[in-house]
Amino acid sequence: MEIVVTAHAIEQYRNKTFTPDAELEDQEICRRITNICKKGTRAGRKAGASVYKICYEGLAVVAKVSPNKIVAITYLGDREYQHWYKMQDRKTRRRAGCR
Numbered sequence: 001m002e003i004v005v006t007a008h009a010i011e012q013y014r015n016k017t018f019t020p021d022a023e024l025e026d027q028e029i030c031r032r033i034t035n036i037c038k039k040g041t042r043a044g045r046k047a048g049a050s051v052y053k054i055c056y057e058g059l060a061v062v063a064k065v066s067p068n069k070i071v072a073i074t075y076l077g078d079r080e081y082q083h084w085y086k087m088q089d090r091k092t093r094r095r096a097g098c099r
Contacts (some may be wrong), residue, residue, distance in 0.1 A: 004069065036056040
């Protein structure tokens with residue numbers, strides 16, 4: 001099965017990783033995201049046909065899955081980052097009057 005990692009996913013890995021791992025070369029980041037796609041499990045479906053959140057060892061990506069190809073669209077970060085982002089989004093919505 002072919003796994004494709006987008007430039008956006010690599011960029012998001014750098015933006016959402018707050019360890020020395022963020023300084024890795026593109027090929028190493030691509031390898032890590034590919035590993036998440038290969039070994040991870042589908043945690044939930046996202047908007048769009050065949051688009052899933054795939055998690056592995058606390059790290060997550062959003063990928064489009066077809067029978068012979070997986071395209072990693074974006075990197076979501078680790079569990080802590082995802083939780084922080086969700087809380088920030090809720091705060092923003094509450095301030096705007098949305099619930």
